[in-house]
Amino acid sequence: MSDAAEFRAVATAAREASAELAPLPRAVKDAALRAIADALVARSAELVEANAADVARAREGGLSEAMIDRLRLDPERVEKIAQAVLEIADLPDPVGEVVRGGTLPNGLELRQVRVPLGVVGIIYEGRPNVTVDAAALCLKSGNATLLRGSSSAYSSNVALVGVMRDALAGTGVPADAVQLVPGLTRESVKHLMRARGLVDVLIPRGGASLINSVVEESTVPVIETGVGNCHVYVDADADVPLAVEILLNAKAQRPSVCNAAETVLVHADVAAEFLPRALAALAEAGVTVHGDERVAAHGQVVAATEDDYYTEYLSLDLAAAVVDSLDDAVAHIRKYGSAHTEAIVTRSQRAARRFVALVDSAAVAVNASTRFTDGGEFGFGAEIGISTQKLHARGPMGLPELTSTKWIYVGDGHLRTSAGTVIAPVAD
Amino acid sequence: MSDAAEFRAVATAAREASAELAPLPRAVKDAALRAIADALVARSAELVEANAADVARAREGGLSEAMIDRLRLDPERVEKIAQAVLEIADLPDPVGEVVRGGTLPNGLELRQVRVPLGVVGIIYEGRPNVTVDAAALCLKSGNATLLRGSSSAYSSNVALVGVMRDALAGTGVPADAVQLVPGLTRESVKHLMRARGLVDVLIPRGGASLINSVVEESTVPVIETGVGNCHVYVDADADVPLAVEILLNAKAQRPSVCNAAETVLVHADVAAEFLPRALAALAEAGVTVHGDERVAAHGQVVAATEDDYYTEYLSLDLAAAVVDSLDDAVAHIRKYGSAHTEAIVTRSQRAARRFVALVDSAAVAVNASTRFTDGGEFGFGAEIGISTQKLHARGPMGLPELTSTKWIYVGDGHLRTSAGTVIAPVAD
Incomplete structure (x- = not known):
């Protein structure tokens, strides 16, 4: 045969x-x-x-x-x-x-x-x-x-x-x-x-x-299923220690899975406060950061190429960029992302609402690690995969x-006519 | 350009x-x-x-x-x-x-x-x-x-x-x-x-x-969307006058649409009672019936080829066959149908349940014309098409x-760890 x-x-x-x-x-x-x-x-x-x-x-x-x-x-x-x-x-x-x-x-x-x-x-x-x-x-x-x-x-x-x-x-x-x-x-x-x-x-x-x-x-x-170039966006209004913890968890808790973070985007207004702490914590966790020049201003990073932003590393690597606004973060995610999961860290209700409304991904997290996008965590009991x-x-x-x-529709002899439904008469 | x-x-x-x-x-x-x-x-x-x-x-x-x-x-x-x-x-x-x-x-x-x-x-x-x-x-x-x-x-x-x-x-x-x-x-x-x-x-x-x-x-x-080779199955237990009316409505009320019937399958036990009446009514409505030999035994039909059973006529033509059981009707529908809408005409609750369970189509009608598979009729208000x-x-x-x-998931700094969820502490 x-x-x-x-x-x-x-x-x-x-x-x-x-x-x-x-x-x-x-x-x-x-x-x-x-x-x-x-x-x-x-x-x-x-x-x-x-x-x-x-x-x-x-x-x-x-x-x-x-x-x-x-x-x-x-x-x-x-x-x-x-x-x-x-x-x-x-x-x-x-x-x-x-x-x-x-x-x-x-x-x-x-x-x-x-x-x-x-x-x-x-x-x-x-x-x-x-x-x-x-x-x-x-x-x-x-x-x-x-x-x-x-x-x-x-x-x-x-x-x-x-x-x-x-x-x-x-x-x-x-x-x-x-x-x-x-x-x-x-x-x-x-x-x-x-x-x-x-x-x-x-x-x-x-x-x-x-x-x-x-x-x-x-x-x-x-x-x-499954390709996850997930982003963590650290908003101007982020609680900085919280943002560091969420990023660290999203990136390093289990780097080989699709809901791990691959890129961090940092609002320019919080970069000077957030990046030195984040880069130190990431280095300690063994993460190599591929950053743009504005990230490099705050610590030691590998210079990022454009390819880095498209990459699902599935390893202890992280792309990083500074953005000037929430909308720029959304535009970056639309351009480079795989529409799996993106997280925002912010204290601002307005920023959270806008990020959730504009990000067009399978899951959007607010003040939580991207790692929760998972059938088990969502209470499904089992999962055949994650659709993107x-x-x-x-x-x-x-x-x-x-x-x-x-x-399924069940009738008693329902007929469709130009004047509406008619019920056909039954013999017995 | x-x-x-x-x-x-x-x-x-x-x-x-x-x-x-x-x-x-x-x-x-x-x-x-x-x-x-x-x-x-x-x-x-x-x-x-x-x-x-x-x-x-x-x-x-x-x-x-x-x-x-x-x-x-x-x-x-x-x-x-x-x-x-x-x-x-x-x-x-x-x-x-x-x-x-x-x-x-x-x-x-x-x-x-x-x-x-x-x-x-x-x-x-x-x-x-x-x-x-x-x-x-x-x-x-x-x-x-x-x-x-x-x-x-x-x-x-x-x-x-x-x-x-x-x-x-x-x-x-x-x-x-x-x-x-x-x-x-x-x-x-x-x-x-x-x-x-x-x-x-x-x-x-x-x-x-x-x-x-x-x-x-x-x-x-x-x-x-839209290809409808729809079937009407006349069960052994059908009310015959009702079956004739439903078939006539399904075929002839508006033959050019996808939810019009294209094939009638008649249980052998009811063929002698149903077919002479149905063929007369169909002829009167101007419908040409393409029937197998067992249909031809009950009236004048054009001899059906196997292609007829695959055809969505969208015209005043109807393929017809006699089957020996409900399961044979289902097998015929699975083989030749387009999985749009199939109707059963029966007084038997058991037959209706079995037909509904076994037919693998977008819609299954019981004692009703196939013409009701429609967004307007279903109460959707408007329809972009009918998915098959x-x-x-x-x-x-x-x-x-x-x-x-x-x-969308919203947390307070939720982190996923091997021991379960941990909430990161907030700075302020």
Whole structure:
């Protein structure tokens, strides 16, 4: 079978499974998730062994110890992955929720009800836990999943998907609701991106280049996630010690994540007070500041290039600039940002209101660290990613963001005429 | 200036206008809409004259009288267009609506608020009224619009957009919030479809081939609209006279619209009772039935080819087939349908529930004509189109569907640590 035909067979099976899965009640889906969690723990040794092959290959390939650590599975980590599946089982089922509803003036009962999206394709670079997490979130929301993980985790992913599929036997959820995209070539990703009609949505999770290539090439609708060039704006009216703490937390508490700050913008009126303290604190935290000349006037920085302001470092680096007004800060963010999360630190209610109104990002924080833009922090219980696009979902995506809706209207023989609604007479 | 550069200039101006327009309060937007309505009526003669050029060209080009009638503007039609703008002004403003909100356990105030999408591109084949209708709906929801109408209405569209832009002077809404895509070539549509980063969403309104080409080529997120291969399923338990009336209404009341029925599926158990009556009534209404052999057994029909079942006729034609079960009807709809609207006619609560659960379409009607899938009928007041995709919006799209959301969180110096939230101390 050719690659294309093999992909088509897998995607068609996923589509058929999604039609079976969609109307299943919560109890059946939760029992299936619990069966998956049990099976992961029971077959932990098998999973760790499959993972060892990936780890060995990664080591041969010269991957850094940090990356190898991200890849590694041990019984404790498998246990945690299973635990996360149980937590997803405990979340409310979004499917069937009546979003809007009522009786129209003509007596038609109308309601808009949440339904699964259908088949969700996930393209990701992350750790093997994403394989299980994504499949479990999709299953809970009634969707079949086509998973395309990174080649470095291929053996682990094959083993994880195998265990999940085995666990589904007899649960009422078809095993084909959880599948790996066959093959590891660039072509196999292309098949997924061109599978309009078979796949309902693609969620790429990874770096900017992965996401851009998916957006460029996909005919399947895409939800962009995760690129976070987040800003902290220190307003003229900022409480300076508070601003230093918020910046430090946003930048350095966990620099590798998308909601970490990458740029600080400082109002000129507060620069002389804020920057010396901030630069000292950042230096102490091991942060390299890439600043413009007006920042450099207040301490030791690396000279910033324009590229620095576009960069999502995901490291202990921070771009910095002095701006002359709140509006200039907003203009900078519009130009260089990725519309993920921007924070303002200010005592001024007026400044806060204006910043919130003008900044066009998925999340805007006032006197809080950017690090709170997160499904867990927002109380969603779980998160499939953070959308930085405006269509369908924006910001952290929980289970409801993995659904669409369907309109249902019920009448007694309602007909539409140019003179308004007429009810057809009934025979009996 | 090259075509591409000219497009870029227009789209960039729209983007800048959208940033100015987004935070404007409802009163400013409504006043601008009223100014547009007034200007359309005041400059009616000018509009009718510009339209006459399109009509003359259409006549030379041999367009049918029906198509010419769709294109034609007269003072009465201009008045109606202006009236529709006033009705849009009277609708509630979706922008600023708090969709969800509350205080998190750590004290952060969190809310999700509706915001405009930004720049909305509309590609359409319709009548000149769409130009004003789309611009007004976008303006009301805080979006700038890039309009790309059909070349047959170009003079009319230039005049209409000119009047609207003039009317915006002094209202606070920038004129560049309403713009025509420059040029009439195929290239100019391509520029619009590749304008990711400048245009936030594209809404194609027209036939299947237009929509498919936009979906294939666009890197800007697309909302598919309008292709309606709608089905009426007559269940074994149907009230036969009611089923005949519903089918007749769904097919023949206005066959040219997307929510008209294109296929009837009849359960075998009711075929002998239903089909002779239905075929007679359809014949009387001037409907040509394209039926399979089992339909032909009950009256005179044109033999259906498989293509008939895929076809959105938009005319007095109807495909027909006999099926052996409700599940077979659902399978037929999944295979051949466009996921717009499907109706079941049945007295059985169980059959209605199963049909509603299994049919995966934007709207499902029970004992009602498919013609009710409509923003006006649903009480939205106005409609930008009917989405047949699952992402972002599904079914009739009103003003809220022209918005995205933004998350806002407000704290007192909230920091995220591995041990939970910490509040930074304030200086003063």
